[in-house]
Amino acid sequence: MGLSEDLYLPETAKALGITLRHLVTNLTHQSEMPTINYPDVKRPLNAPERYRGRHRLLKREDGTPRCVACMLCATACPAVCIHIEAEESPTKTIEKRPMKFDIDMLRCVFCGLCVEACPCDAIRMDTGKYELADTSRKSMIFDIDTLLNH
């Protein structure tokens, strides 16, 4: 180490100089800064087509859920985060429908196996929504209404 480094103070002044230079550059060239003010400013999601975002349940033309509660998604789910309870559908041709369809988003690993397993194309992960944070565990368990009205 040289003398100026041994003395410590000149080096400190040099470092502060660099900081000051960056501060001034940033203040004068704001439009070139890569940082955005998330969440006030959001970048468009240039996600690939098969990007797996938040789940949604699809509806039939008459507005009822497409899901027939066969529980194949719950069977395929490696995180055991899908809980379905079935009931008799009032429509005789449909027979079975979900009474409860909960996805525990805290457990979900976004693998997409539920989407692959579904024989009715009733569940998809194509919402492109990736912001999944909340303040309580309970609100992170999405029920059938949340999933249908994504």
Added chain:
Amino acid sequence: MPKFTIDGKTLEVAPGTRVLEAALKHGIHIPHFCFHPALSAPANCRMCLVDVGLPKMKPDRTPELDAAGKPVIAMLPKLQTSCSTVVSEGMVVDTQGPRVKQGQHSVLEFILINHPLDCPICDKAGECMLQDNYFGWSREDSRIEPPDKIRKHKIVDLGPKIVLDTERCILCTRCIRFYDEVTKAPSLGIVNRGTFSELQVMPGRELNGTYDYNIVDICPVGALTSRDFRFRKRVWFLKKTAAICTHCATGCNMTVEEDEGRLWRQTPRLNPAVNGFWMCDAGRSAYHHTLDARRLTQPMRRGAGGTLEPASWNEALAFAAQKLRESGAGVAGFVSNRSTNEELFAFERLFAQALRGAPVASLETEVGILPLPPADGLLIRPDHNPNSRGVREIAASAGAWTGAEDLLSACAEKRIRTLLVMDPDLVGRSPNPAAAEHALASVENLIVIASHPSAATALAHVVLPGAAAQEKDGTYTRFDGRVQRSRAAIPPPGHARTELEILLGLAKMLGADFGWTSPRAAFTSLAQASKFFAGLTYDLIGPLGAVPAAAVAEQPASLV
């Protein structure tokens, strides 16, 4: 005994044995639908086709021999249904050849012509013979497009318990034969012809008998589903435990099916000496009693204000033990014929070792805890309790057991200060409920071990929450002496414990050590203490139970 050759293996079977029976018994699987070991074989599904050859006979009825001295085999021109072909001397059967495969493959295609393929919403999916046979013997796409399939009736109620889907039905007639041959109450039939054939309940009748759910089990497809289980759970989630039904002295062997700690279904488990393939509907539905929301899940002690208040296990057991110790000669106990042999033995040991041989009694009642149809000579017996025989045998080997009447009157006369009750409903099951209630109310300290609330728990000073039958390990002694083991499928709810744990806890507080803690070791000890159970162990009991030497003469003939 005729000898025959099947796939190159030579087997010797009893006369009259059908080829399919012999094959299944020796590990050769021939696909089938309509054949059921307990029913006759109409050979109407045609799935079990095999190639059959018979030795060529000379005019003098001796087999014709070839140059090598072996009998010449003449193959029958057509494939035969193995379920209806009786084995004969020298027969040769081929279950694997290309002709057989082609035959089975074509039959399966015919069966699937109008099948709706709604497996995703079919309750049978996962345990369906049609699915299994399709994956084993066909795996081909249908040549009939869904719009061309013949539509029939879906969701037909055959009574309050059974739902029929005529599209899924493959017309095997197993259910029809079940009513004709097992319950002897013909109820179902097939109407219309050809592809329009449909299963129907006889006009003006509905299925509301005692054994209806059995047709759901034997239905090889999802045509018959149970209202009780319909859409509740997919079968592949269910974990199965071998247990015993505790709602009558028959002790049907059953499989308790559970998922995530909740019971979903009970199905019969084959035991030729006890229940065959069957089980009554009441016993099958009895798991709802275990799911009862009013279950006792928390130890309770009567507080200063006279109401029952939650207590910790330590507090409740310590209080109970203290009262049992203090009351000197004024101690007595009630066991019941609903407890396991191990619990009865633990109770007996507790009173003999820790409580100076205080008297123990049991209600000798046939009243159970659930309403059951009357005895019918098929499975249901008049005694609706699983272990009346066990109580009798354990009482016989114990010392100070007394009559229930005497003990209740001693309570009413206040000669008993502390009473330990291990009966689900001592008041309701007693022949004179008013007198029993008065007797229990007269006791200074009433300690009740029970899984459900009853008149006795309402009067109790300490309530110790116990386990239901599906929640504990133990053995029951059937009316004919057969000892059968039931295993725990789920843990008791909340803070409840098994009766054996509770009795061992009390014994510890009272300073007694039995030298064992598990049901298995308890039974080993019981087998040493009692002449009746001598020589039996859990290993000998196995999945189908064991008959003690003393009861061999009483065994009924096999059901299957």
